[in-house]
Amino acid sequence: MFAFKLILPILIPLKSPRQRLMAKDATHNRRNFVRQLGGLAGMLSLAPGLPAFADEKKFLVPTTAPGEDVTEKEDYWGFIQQAYSVSPNIINLNNGGVSPQPTVVQNALDRYNRLSNEAPTYYMWRSLDEGRESVRMKLADLAGCSPEEIAINRNASEALETIIFGLNLQKGDEVVLTKQDYPNVINAWKQREKREGIVLKFINLDLPIEDNQLIVRKYKEAFTAGTKVVMITHMVNWSGQILPAAQISRAAKKHNPAIQVVIDGAHSFAQLTYKIPDLEGDYFGASLHKWLCSPFGTGMLYIKQARIKDIWPLLAPEDPQSPDIRKFERLGTRSFPAEMAIGHAINFHNTIGDERKQKRLHYLKNYWVEKCLNIPGFSTITSLKPQFSGAIATFAIKGLTPGEVATELFKRARIHTSATVWENISGVRITPHLYTPLKDLDRLVNTIQLIAKENTGAANRNSLK
Numbered sequence: 001m002f003a004f005k006l007i008l009p010i011l012i013p014l015k016s017p018r019q020r021l022m023a024k025d026a027t028h029n030r031r032n033f034v035r036q037l038g039g040l041a042g043m044l045s046l047a048p049g050l051p052a053f054a055d056e057k058k059f060l061v062p063t064t065a066p067g068e069d070v071t072e073k074e075d076y077w078g079f080i081q082q083a084y085s086v087s088p089n090i091i092n093l094n095n096g097g098v099s100p101q102p103t104v105v106q107n108a109l110d111r112y113n114r115l116s117n118e119a120p121t122y123y124m125w126r127s128l129d130e131g132r133e134s135v136r137m138k139l140a141d142l143a144g145c146s147p148e149e150i151a152i153n154r155n156a157s158e159a160l161e162t163i164i165f166g167l168n169l170q171k172g173d174e175v176v177l178t179k180q181d182y183p184n185v186i187n188a189w190k191q192r193e194k195r196e197g198i199v200l201k202f203i204n205l206d207l208p209i210e211d212n213q214l215i216v217r218k219y220k221e222a223f224t225a226g227t228k229v230v231m232i233t234h235m236v237n238w239s240g241q242i243l244p245a246a247q248i249s250r251a252a253k254k255h256n257p258a259i260q261v262v263i264d265g266a267h268s269f270a271q272l273t274y275k276i277p278d279l280e281g282d283y284f285g286a287s288l289h290k291w292l293c294s295p296f297g298t299g300m301l302y303i304k305q306a307r308i309k310d311i312w313p314l315l316a317p318e319d320p321q322s323p324d325i326r327k328f329e330r331l332g333t334r335s336f337p338a339e340m341a342i343g344h345a346i347n348f349h350n351t352i353g354d355e356r357k358q359k360r361l362h363y364l365k366n367y368w369v370e371k372c373l374n375i376p377g378f379s380t381i382t383s384l385k386p387q388f389s390g391a392i393a394t395f396a397i398k399g400l401t402p403g404e405v406a407t408e409l410f411k412r413a414r415i416h417t418s419a420t421v422w423e424n425i426s427g428v429r430i431t432p433h434l435y436t437p438l439k440d441l442d443r444l445v446n447t448i449q450l451i452a453k454e455n456t457g458a459a460n461r462n463s464l465k
């Protein structure tokens, strides 16, 4: 339980690190119910040799008992909402595309950027570049693997295409993937098919599927003696379906231990509770600007240690066959400030905790979908069960195209969504985030109801003509 009437002002302007610490201690001693988001670690510079930065503005979150279930405690989430600077004028329900950063992350990015501008090559190459090792360690901790298996890059596309183009494959070698994989991933495989004659074996998933055995069976049916690689999207972006990555990986390795498994974790990383090695893949790519809320243009590549030497980097280092994961970081000049601010996003994520985050996101999704299920003409291709879905859900209204529905949502209620038409998928994708208040989802439900009702009315009038 937490006492909200005593909550301090959310923003604490502090002048120096010492004053901040004193104020923090005083806060703790006087009222032992709040703690500073990000904690002390968030105040320290990640790059050796740099002055320790202090966030000018810290947010407070209520202290909760270990293991306390806060899924439906709106007062707790109200504090998390205040940690973001999202527009009060647009209801952003396309967080699956890119997520906003909490202000502590924006502030960190801003400070690193200002510092870099004092002497770009000095601060970026001598100081911030060294700080990448600290970020690597924090990411490895979050991912449950060795820092020697993590490369920091710009997004999931870059991570996954590094693997797709870096694997040693011969003409005729087969890759098993699905029609519901991400377009950049499919395009990269198709380019190899065109240039080198590898063979793509597509599975078609009829979503939603609430039977993991059925999904594994579909993959197994596509395996042959020529299968060299299996591609798995851990969470399908079109509908939010969670695929049983570990079970598929195990089935592939059982079929032939030499098969290599590539996992697209763009949507599952920092949304679902797991460690990368749990998925039993060889390679994993994720965007950090989605569910981790890191700066835009930050991503991560994981490669199982024994595999690193055999993957050719996209941008060549001195020794492309080195077993050092850092060979994938020869990107040239990139945003060092963005990379450094990843550490602050991890602090923010850890302050909430991944289990709480997953439960809340699933709750938000079910909150609005369950209210819509009895609206005439409404349908969804997303499961409501937590083992098959998280924050994302995709719906349709009979008789309207996804584009028409998305346009109406924005026109009538300033609700920003994503209209999706891809292969066998046609609908509007809704992705709330931790900062989404229930009243915004109520507005979504009411607007869907209105659109569906008017559409049914119009259809009835037309049928009488």
Ligand SMILES: Cc1ncc(COP(=O)(O)O)c(C=O)c1O
Pocket (backbone or CB within 6 Å): 096, 097, 154, 155, 156, 157, 158, 181, 182, 184, 233, 235, 236, 237, 264, 266, 267, 287, 299
């Ligand atoms: C499943 C999946 N994989 C990969 C990506 C690519 O992510 P990025 O744009 O960060 O490269 C996305 C982006 O939406 C995605 O949904």
